[in-house]
Amino acid sequence: MKEFTYVITDQEGIHARPAGELVKLAKEFTSSVCVLKEGKKADAKKVFGLMGLGVKKGMEITVQAEGEDEEAAAAALEKFLKENL
Amino acid sequence: MAEKFSGKKFSGKTVYSGITMGKVLILRKDPQIRRVKIADPEAEKERVYGAVDRAKQQLAALYEKAVKEVGESSAAIFEVHQMMLEDDDYLDAICHMIQTEMINAEYAVSVTGDNFAGMFAGMEDEYMQARAADVRDISVRLVRNLSGQEEVDFSAMEPSVIVADDLSPSETVQMDKKRILAFVTVHGSTNSHTAILARMMNIPALIGVPMDLSEIRTGMTAIVDGAAGEVIFEPTEFQCSEAERKIKGEQEKLRLLQELKGKRNETRDGRTIQIYANIGSVSDVGYVLENDAGGIGLFRSEFLYLGRDDFPSEEEQFQAYKQVVQTMGQKKVIIRTLDIGADKQADYFDLGKEENPALGYRAIRICLKQPEIFRTQIRALLRAAAYGNLSVMYPMVISVEEVKQIYAFVEEVEQELKQAQIPYRIPEQGIMIETPAAVMISDELAELVDFFSIGTNDLTQYTLAIDRQNQKLEDFYDPHHKAILRMIRMVVENAHKCGKWAGICGELGADLELTREFLDLGVDELSVAPPMVLKVREKVRGI
Numbered sequence: 001m002k003e004f005t006y007v008i009t010d011q012e013g014i015h016a017r018p019a020g021e022l023v024k025l026a027k028e029f030t031s032s033v034c035v036l037k038e039g040k041k042a043d044a045k046k047v048f049g050l051m052g053l054g055v056k057k058g059m060e061i062t063v064q065a066e067g068e069d070e071e072a073a074a075a076a077l078e079k080f081l082k083e084n085l
Numbered sequence: 086m087a088e089k090f091s092g093k094k095f096s097g098k099t100v101y102s103g104i105t106m107g108k109v110l111i112l113r114k115d116p117q118i119r120r121v122k123i124a125d126p127e128a129e130k131e132r133v134y135g136a137v138d139r140a141k142q143q144l145a146a147l148y149e150k151a152v153k154e155v156g157e158s159s160a161a162i163f164e165v166h167q168m169m170l171e172d173d174d175y176l177d178a179i180c181h182m183i184q185t186e187m188i189n190a191e192y193a194v195s196v197t198g199d200n201f202a203g204m205f206a207g208m209e210d211e212y213m214q215a216r217a218a219d220v221r222d223i224s225v226r227l228v229r230n231l232s233g234q235e236e237v238d239f240s241a242m243e244p245s246v247i248v249a250d251d252l253s254p255s256e257t258v259q260m261d262k263k264r265i266l267a268f269v270t271v272h273g274s275t276n277s278h279t280a281i282l283a284r285m286m287n288i289p290a291l292i293g294v295p296m297d298l299s300e301i302r303t304g305m306t307a308i309v310d311g312a313a314g315e316v317i318f319e320p321t322e323f324q325c326s327e328a329e330r331k332i333k334g335e336q337e338k339l340r341l342l343q344e345l346k347g348k349r350n351e352t353r354d355g356r357t358i359q360i361y362a363n364i365g366s367v368s369d370v371g372y373v374l375e376n377d378a379g380g381i382g383l384f385r386s387e388f389l390y391l392g393r394d395d396f397p398s399e400e401e402q403f404q405a406y407k408q409v410v411q412t413m414g415q416k417k418v419i420i421r422t423l424d425i426g427a428d429k430q431a432d433y434f435d436l437g438k439e440e441n442p443a444l445g446y447r448a449i450r451i452c453l454k455q456p457e458i459f460r461t462q463i464r465a466l467l468r469a470a471a472y473g474n475l476s477v478m479y480p481m482v483i484s485v486e487e488v489k490q491i492y493a494f495v496e497e498v499e500q501e502l503k504q505a506q507i508p509y510r511i512p513e514q515g516i517m518i519e520t521p522a523a524v525m526i527s528d529e530l531a532e533l534v535d536f537f538s539i540g541t542n543d544l545t546q547y548t549l550a551i552d553r554q555n556q557k558l559e560d561f562y563d564p565h566h567k568a569i570l571r572m573i574r575m576v577v578e579n580a581h582k583c584g585k586w587a588g589i590c591g592e593l594g595a596d597l598e599l600t601r602e603f604l605d606l607g608v609d610e611l612s613v614a615p616p617m618v619l620k621v622r623e624k625v626r627g628i
Binding site: 012013015016017020023024043045046047048049051052054056 | 161162164165168169171172173174175201204205208209210213216219220394395433435
């Protein structure tokens with residue numbers, strides 16, 4: 001399993017549009033991808049779950065990828081988060 | 086039904102006058118949903134998948150249309166809706182309910198939509214609370230597809246009187262503007278998107294009409310008389326001929342007005358006044374030119390910020406401002422900086438609820454407190470100023486210190502642009518006079534700024550202490566109150582003492598009963614809705 005943490009810097013947090021884009025990206029990989037925030041866990045391939053975490057600016061999230069392409073999935077998501085959130 | 090309804094008349098609040106007659110097109114929101122036991126859950130699930138596929142196609146088409154008309158970032162909401170429809174949890178929940186309770190797809194979709202919406206509504210974050218509406222929106226779309234009440238195909242729409250409970254920007258964007266004869270809604274405010282659209286398009290619009298939508302049918306005939314504040318459904322022959330007579334009269338007036346194009350705004354005794362137009366978006370510039378306005382006296386830049394879910398970028402704003410000033414050529418374009426707050430809200434600003442929003446955190450106050458928002462806009466404005474006759478105007482100023490603070494900020498931005506070698510120009514800078522405080526110190530303000538533009542809507546509300554949306558206060562409300570006219574006199578005199586000019590950009594500017602008075606007071610400019618330009622010119626030439 002690949003795991004990394006990231007602190008959200010975007011003013012609005014993971015709101016609708018970036019959540020949708022993140023889901024689109026996560027779906028490109030066969031690995032399961034999860035986002036954890038303060039003990040709550042959401043499937044990164046489901047937009048409602050992800051938005052439901054209520055991630056705001058300054059919060060730390062943990063991203064876990066598990067499966068055949070976990071390396072690539074984690075790298076792609078980290079890049080996306082840094083560029084967009 | 087039609088018989089019983091014949092000649093039924095309702096009164097509402099007029100947003101824009103004018104008269105028209107045509108076929109009704111009803112936009113209904115919530116189809117009635119009944120819980121029905123079913124025998125074949127698999128077939129029911131197939132219906133859901135079919136409805137989802139159609140919904141995705143509809144949303145993709147909406148997205149394409151919105152990108153062309155209002156830009157990519159405003160269109161993004163339709164893309165988000167598509168993603169929500171692909172959410173496994175949502176679809177699983179619907180299918181699970183069909184399977185276990187053996188109920189119809191419509192009911193399962195509706196209940197699941199409510200549950201998911203409830204989840205968002207229960208979150209602390211106001212932005213997320215607002216997403217509950219998105220979930221309801223996609224659920225309503227699915228139910229509509231399931232029950233065969235597919236969305237109205239606006240491309241095939243004949244010219245129609247649009248009747249609805251209320252209209253959202255996402256609904257008006259779908260309509261072909263040339264085929265809208267009038268708007269009639271049960272709810273809505275005079276400052277709503279629909280209201281502004283009606284003023285811009287010069288079509289009658291009524292809000293607050295106490296009609297029962299279940300009694301009205303698409304295809305009925307309706308007469309909408311904005312001047313009388315009335316709508317008549319299934320008019321009698323007599324009512325029809327009355328309306329036709331009035332419509333003819335209006336058309337004749339319009340034709341005569343066209344002859345005033347290219348003529349000067351000059352009274353018989355040789356006094357002149359500038360007549361400019363108010364706009365809210367880049368696409369409105371067409372109306373400005375069509376009506377021969379001398380310039381743009383108020384470009385409400387907040388409409389670039391509304392109806393979307395993130396701030397517009399510097400580049401996006403720059404392109405919008407640049408396009409407007411370039412299209413207007415030598416003519417003056419006065420752009421008002423962000424005037425958000427009070428009745429104009431965008432979720433992503435996260436402004437929070439206020440006890441008293443009209444007296445709250447809004448307009449220039451937001452810009453001075455959140456310089457990161459202001460900087461983006463000022464950079465875009467200074468850059469666009471290099472391409473034409475652009476002026477900037479700041480809303481809701483109440484003190485000399487604020488003006489100094491704004492100027493210092495503009496200077497800071499200027500240094501940034503200079504260092505980065507980005508082309509720019511420092512435009513003419515003025516302020517809105519819309520508080521009694523600004524009126525009382527207008528002598529001091531006039532020394533600092535290049536011009537004044539009096540925002541009579543807010544000035545009247547603050548001076549008379551009357552909320553214009555409150556219908557109980559209508560008897561107390563006097564738009565021609567002496568206090569307002571004395572204030573206008575004071576502002577104009579103080580401006581002229583310093584060699585500056587003063588205009589009016591509120592609704593009062595288009596009030597033809599006051600045109601003579603404004604000329605006598607020495608008002609230099611009136612900025613009015615585009616369709617009013619020639620009417621005011623006609624009035625001036627008759628004085």
